Amino acid sequence: MRILAFGDSFVLGAGDPDHLGWIGRALAGRREVTLYNLGVRRETSDEIARRWRAEAAPRMVADEPMRLVFSFGCNDCYSEAGAVRTPAARSLLNARAMLTEGATLCPVLMVGPPPVAEPDVAIRAEELNEHLKVLCARLQAPFIDVFRPLAVDGLWTREAADWDGAHPGAAGYQRMAELVAAHPAWRHFTGAG
Amino acid sequence: MRILAFGDSFVLGAGDPDHLGWIGRALAGRREVTLYNLGVRRETSDEIARRWRAEAAPRMVADEPMRLVFSFGCNDCYSEAGAVRTPAARSLLNARAMLTEGATLCPVLMVGPPPVAEPDVAIRAEELNEHLKVLCARLQAPFIDVFRPLAVDGLWTREAADWDGAHPGAAGYQRMAELVAAHPAWRHFTGAG
Numbered sequence: 001m002r003i004l005a006f007g008d009s010f011v012l013g014a015g016d017p018d019h020l021g022w023i024g025r026a027l028a029g030r031r032e033v034t035l036y037n038l039g040v041r042r043e044t045s046d047e048i049a050r051r052w053r054a055e056a057a058p059r060m061v062a063d064e065p066m067r068l069v070f071s072f073g074c075n076d077c078y079s080e081a082g083a084v085r086t087p088a089a090r091s092l093l094n095a096r097a098m099l100t101e102g103a104t105l106c107p108v109l110m111v112g113p114p115p116v117a118e119p120d121v122a123i124r125a126e127e128l129n130e131h132l133k134v135l136c137a138r139l140q141a142p143f144i145d146v147f148r149p150l151a152v153d154g155l156w157t158r159e160a161a162d163w164d165g166a167h168p169g170a171a172g173y174q175r176m177a178e179l180v181a182a183h184p185a186w187r188h189f190t191g192a193g
Numbered sequence: 194m195r196i197l198a199f200g201d202s203f204v205l206g207a208g209d210p211d212h213l214g215w216i217g218r219a220l221a222g223r224r225e226v227t228l229y230n231l232g233v234r235r236e237t238s239d240e241i242a243r244r245w246r247a248e249a250a251p252r253m254v255a256d257e258p259m260r261l262v263f264s265f266g267c268n269d270c271y272s273e274a275g276a277v278r279t280p281a282a283r284s285l286l287n288a289r290a291m292l293t294e295g296a297t298l299c300p301v302l303m304v305g306p307p308p309v310a311e312p313d314v315a316i317r318a319e320e321l322n323e324h325l326k327v328l329c330a331r332l333q334a335p336f337i338d339v340f341r342p343l344a345v346d347g348l349w350t351r352e353a354a355d356w357d358g359a360h361p362g363a364a365g366y367q368r369m370a371e372l373v374a375a376h377p378a379w380r381h382f383t384g385a386g
Binding site: 029037040169 | 202207208209217220221223224226227228230233236240244247248251
């Protein structure tokens with residue numbers, strides 16, 4: 001199986017001293033799975049929507065099961081020069097386009113954004129997370145919600161505060177990996193036990 | 194620092210149960226380094242040369258030190274329909290183009306191909322490795338040679354033979370990571386101690 005993961009710095013695993021991120025950790029021991037981690041720091045859903053097809057093309061093969069993971073949203077919710085980088089309505093249009101087009105290629109899965117510290121960004125990100133969940137239900141695309149569990153747990157945000165304000169360390173990414181890996185949607189999607 | 198690594202399945206770390214590959218392992222503990230692993234399975238230098246600029250663009254930033262790693266060659270040396278996939282002369286033209294253009298953006302480094310098992314491919318790969326070394330010396334680009342050390346050591350090729358014939362497991366990738374990480378060119382390139 002080959003998994004292509006498109007998203008932001010959280011998909012990439014920025015700040016993880018082990019250079020794994022939650023997705024590398026969620027696939028630990030699965031050496032038959034080829035992981036293409038295509039997260040890019042600072043990217044909004046606009047930017048991911050623009051590049052994902054071009055980067056998917058050389059990585060897709062016909063003779064192995066393919067999977068597409070999308071995970072974004074936090075960067076959409078930040079303000080830049082007084083305006084939200086990507087308004088929620090456009091984030092949802094981007095998500096719908098990527099999930100719909102992705103599903104014509106292979107099974108798709110969306111993982112919601114993790115919690116962020118800045119209060120106004122956090123409110124927008126939590127709202128976007130809820131909207132993405134509803135959208136995925138409508139599209140019949142599996143969605144894994146990590147926002148509330150990680151926020152309540154507190155480890156992710158504590159580690160992020162100790163580092164650059166946004167990215168956790170090994171333990172935070174591991175916590176998110178465990179949430180994802182234990183989810184029935186992930187187990188079904190990746191063909192795990 | 195942000196490191197973009199372009200190459201083939203060996204850069205990607207295909208078959209590594211830990212999803213790190215040699216480059217993830219060589220950067221263990223360096224959480225201030227953002228690693229973009231852009232290895233793609235089966236790609237020859239022709240294919241890498243075609244995509245690397247488009248994939249580098251969204252990952253380059255002006256406000257952090259950037260580095261470009263290139264590592265390829267084995268796939269060039271395989272035969273397909275009776276012909277070598279990429280003849281050595283073209284591999285060298287591709288390498289020269291990538292290293293020269295890359296150096297206009299930021300410091301570049303080349304890591305030579307690891308050993309392969311098939312006797313005729315192995316002969317071509319070892320020759321290409323030597324040619325790449327000479328080319329890099331001419332271009333004053335640092336080159337790290339892992340071919341002979343890994344071949345003599347035997348762990349890489351043993352693990353590869355036990356899996357899919359080409360890709361080692363955790364120990365083989367770790368051995369290559371240690372060779373790279375201990376090399377003065379790597380330490381200088383990544384600003385390590």
